[in-house]
Each structure stands twice: as structure tokens, then as C-alpha cells.
Amino acid sequence: MDQPLQISSPIGLIAAGGVLPFAVADSLIARRIDPVFFALRGVCDPVEVARFRHHWISIGQLGRLANLLRAEHCRDLVFIGALVRPALSEIRLDWKTLRAMPSVLKAFRGGDDHLLSSVGRILEKDGFRMVGIKDVAPGLLMPSGCLTRAAPNDDANADIAKGREVLRALSPFDIGQATIVIDGHVLGVEDIEGTDGLLARVARLRGEGRIRAKAGRGVLVKAPKSGQDLRFDLPTLGARTIEGAAAAQLAGIAVIAGNTLVAEPQAMVEAADKAGLFVVGLPA
DSSP, X not given: OOOOOOOOSSEEEEEOBSSHHHHHHHHHHHTTOOEEEEEETTTSOHHHHTTSOEEEEOXXXXXXXXXXXXXXXXXXXXXXXXXXXXXXXXOOOOHHHHHTHHHHHHHHTSOHHHHHHHHHHHHHTTTOEEOOHHHHOGXXXXXXXXXXXXXXXXXXXXXXXXXXXXXXHHGGGTOOSEEEEETTEEEEEOOTTHHHHHHHHHHHXXXXXXXXXXXXXXXXXXXXXXXXXXXXXXXXXXXXHHHHHHHTTOSEEEEETTSSEESOHHHHHHHHHHHTOEEEEEOO
């Protein structure tokens, strides 16, 4: 059995959008590990980040980031939060980033996981260590089994199996981490709009009468890509996902236990029970 990674304190949180960075920080503090935020300007929540020791950085400022990390004595780092891939023209380049441009350009030709892991490798060459949510906040990972009053029936289990097959087949193409299957039919896969966009698309198709299946059928399935570096860009589940699944009139949601982040588990389960949805953690 693998020994838990020893995390140094303070730890640097390279924080993007959403509530997850702050849930991770609170989890670290409970373990007596001090978080220092390196908040992405225009992305990270300025009100929430004010609760913590923090610095603002712009996307592309690798040199400034490295200098701040050393000044704060942060050896261990974690990427956390939602980030829409920026255009190259939106990146504010400093000298360190300019020197690493061949690696940066190569990273932009891959998917989001490839981009984050490439940036991580650049930082690791400077002596920092990239760690994952499994190492810093294991309590935020989806447990195994059904968390809700509702549970998947045989039809839903068949849709879940089909969804996992679809995601396995798409993994080499680095497209997305989610799909929706209704009565064995693949309604869509996650693209640049993310899971929320996928759910909104299916809700719109329902509203237009283009989906024949009755309400309360179909499953959103989420899973990391095969061979993905699990320190970066894990699938995420929260109350907002539940709202989208309810609007799409699905039966429930299935994700991979231990490899999916849940920022606010109690709120998520309460929202799912209220909507009559199941939420289930699948074996890896």
C-alpha cells in the first residue's frame, strides 16, 4: 500500500475559479498545513481569497510565480479550480515564460490536462514539486457507492456502462471527461463548454422535443482520461452539476470514486435528493 505523501508547509495553491480552491485551503488548515494562494487575476474569487495569505498573478507570469513561491518558502504546489483555456494573445508573458516558449507552444497544442502538466513540468525543473488533491485534501474525493436516496436501476446501470465505454474510447483524443447516455444512446460528450454546457445542451434538446425518452431517464457519466496525470484537472462534481442534471431531466450522475472532486458534498447530496437524482461513485 502506498504511503501518504508528506506535504510541506506552507503549500502553494495556484488558484483558478470556483469554490474548490477554498475548500482545499480549509481542509489543509484543518490538517495544520498553511496554504498560500497564488490567485489567477480575473479568475479567482477576490472576496474569498482575501481570507488567506495571497498574491495575485496573471496567466503567463511563470517568473513572477517562481519568485513569489521562493519568497513564501513554498516547495509543494497544487493547481486547483476552474480555468477556461486562454488564447495565447491573452497571456502576459514575462522573461521566464518567453524562455520557455517552445514548451508553452507545444503545451497549447494538447488538451487541458496536457497544458497543465506541461506547466507543472516547467515549475518542477525549478525545484518545486507538483502534488495532487489526493495528497493535500483526500476528504474532498468522491467515495464509493450511492450517496443519495435514489439509486440506479438496471436501465441506468446499462447507460453507465455505455458511458464508461465511450469515455475510454475517447481518452486518446483528449476531448473531455463527461458524456450523457439515455437508453443506450449517446446524447453528447463534454467539449470546450465543460460539463455545465453539456447538460445545458441536453436540456435545450429536451425543451425542443428532440429527445424522445421520458423525463427521469439517462445518466451523466464522468471519468478521468486514461493515462491522465491525476495531479491535474480531475473531474469535479457539485451542486451546480446537480442543477444541470435536473434541468436535463436525467435519472442521475455516475463518477469515479477516488478520482472525482466534490467541493460541497452535503449541499450536493441535499440538492440531488430534492431533485430525485441518484449520485453514485463507481470503482476505478
